[in-house]
Amino acid sequence: MVRSLHKFLVSSLALVAAGFLFTAPASAAGDPVRGKTLGYTCLGCHGIETYKNVYPTYSVPKLRGQHAEYIVAALKEYRDSQRGHATMHAHASTLSDQDMQDIAAYMAGGEVKTAGGAPVGKPPAAVATCQACHGQDGVGIMGMYPTLSGQHADYLMQALNDYRKGVRKNAIMAPFAAQLKPEEIKEVAEYFARQKPSLLTVPTKEKVLTAAK
Numbered sequence: 001m002v003r004s005l006h007k008f009l010v011s012s013l014a015l016v017a018a019g020f021l022f023t024a025p026a027s028a029a030g031d032p033v034r035g036k037t038l039g040y041t042c043l044g045c046h047g048i049e050t051y052k053n054v055y056p057t058y059s060v061p062k063l064r065g066q067h068a069e070y071i072v073a074a075l076k077e078y079r080d081s082q083r084g085h086a087t088m089h090a091h092a093s094t095l096s097d098q099d100m101q102d103i104a105a106y107m108a109g110g111e112v113k114t115a116g117g118a119p120v121g122k123p124p125a126a127v128a129t130c131q132a133c134h135g136q137d138g139v140g141i142m143g144m145y146p147t148l149s150g151q152h153a154d155y156l157m158q159a160l161n162d163y164r165k166g167v168r169k170n171a172i173m174a175p176f177a178a179q180l181k182p183e184e185i186k187e188v189a190e191y192f193a194r195q196k197p198s199l200l201t202v203p204t205k206e207k208v209l210t211a212a213k
């Protein structure tokens with residue numbers, strides 16, 4: 001009796017687990033409910049549409065709709081000083097890997113999916129090399145490739161210049177950023193910033209929170 005009950009439980013759990021894997025997005029590793037509590041302080045910057053970094057001045061990046069996997073990777077890079085940004089280093093240093101997963105699940109919300117439509121405006125020539133990873137419309141084709149569509153153009157320019165200068169140390173992006181001329185950096189940043197579907201600023205007044213589905 002106990003044995004068959006055990007068998008029954010195990011097989012039901014297996015079914016639940018299989019269904020979970022089948023329907024869950026990549027962000028499912030994180031708990032968005034816990035992430036909302038942990039990420040409360042982050043919204044002081046990432047929850048305000050017009051918030052700017054100062055010295056130099058550029059917009060704080062949008063995170064809603066971003067790939068959760070990429071958010072975790074970025075946080076680890078700030079923590080490990082692969083990205084030089086003092087404030088983000090300080091924040092990321094307080095977080096465990098699990099905290100990062102949970103915050104990423106919350107911040108990302110429903111990750112934006114490519115709509116497959118025509119690009120908004122004529123793509124500048126330099127965008128051709130970026131599409132293999134970031135998609136023609138700026139929606140990263142895999143969780144490790146950040147979505148750029150609808151991101152603040154001034155932030156995208158800052159990021160590209162930081163890969164060029166080595167303020168961001170990243171083996172994949174360094175050569176691509178190095179190829180771009182200053183005017184191309186502006187063109188590609190403005191191109192990706194106007195693409196749809198757009199990343200959004202995480203809403204601070206968000207009350208209802210459901211697990212990612």
Ligand code: HEC
Pocket residue numbers: 038039041042043044045046052053059060061063071072074075083084085087088091092103146158159
């Ligand atoms: C004082 C304002 C501020 C606070 C608070 C803050 N951030 Fe940031 N965050 C920034 C700025 C500015 C950047 C861009 C840094 C750069 O240029 O690399 C950034 C970058 C990021 C990125 C990288 C985004 C991308 O597209 O690569 C992530 C992820 C992130 N922050 C998450 C968080 C989390 C999680 C918290 C809370 C634990 C947090 N931030 C708290 C200002 C802030």
Ligand code: HEC
Pocket residue numbers: 061073074077126127129130131132133134144145146147148156157159160168170172173176177180188
């Ligand atoms: C082979 C894949 C690949 C190609 C091609 C590529 N990227 Fe990237 N890109 C990445 C990865 C991976 C990252 C994340 C790097 C990191 O962790 O900092 C990234 C990050 C970025 C970021 C920072 C986003 C953020 O939210 O901080 C920008 C901007 C960017 N890429 C623009 C471009 C542009 C413009 C091109 C074309 C000239 C390009 N990329 C080509 C893989 C690629």
